[in-house]
Amino acid sequence: MNQSILFVDRVEYIEDAKRINFFAQVSGQLITCFYLTKQSKENAIKDFESKKFDYEDIAESAIEDELYNDQGEIEVEELL
Structure with a gap:
């Protein structure tokens, strides 16, 4: 677990967009992490x-590997 994330x-x-956003703070900067879904809001x-913790682990690894998209976001796959 990275203490700076x-x-x-x-x-x-x-x-x-049928998108779930969740957020990480990295060195004081707020990073949007997201995945696309076909599910209803609820x-x-x-x-x-x-x-939640699985998504956060995946996003943390992507942040550490600097896998940001062009908008500076981290996209992960939806866990089924």
């Missing part, structure tokens, strides 16, 4: 909450 207790569902948020 902290995950914020916040999740957002972006309706038009199901997507419940699913994220039940797998």
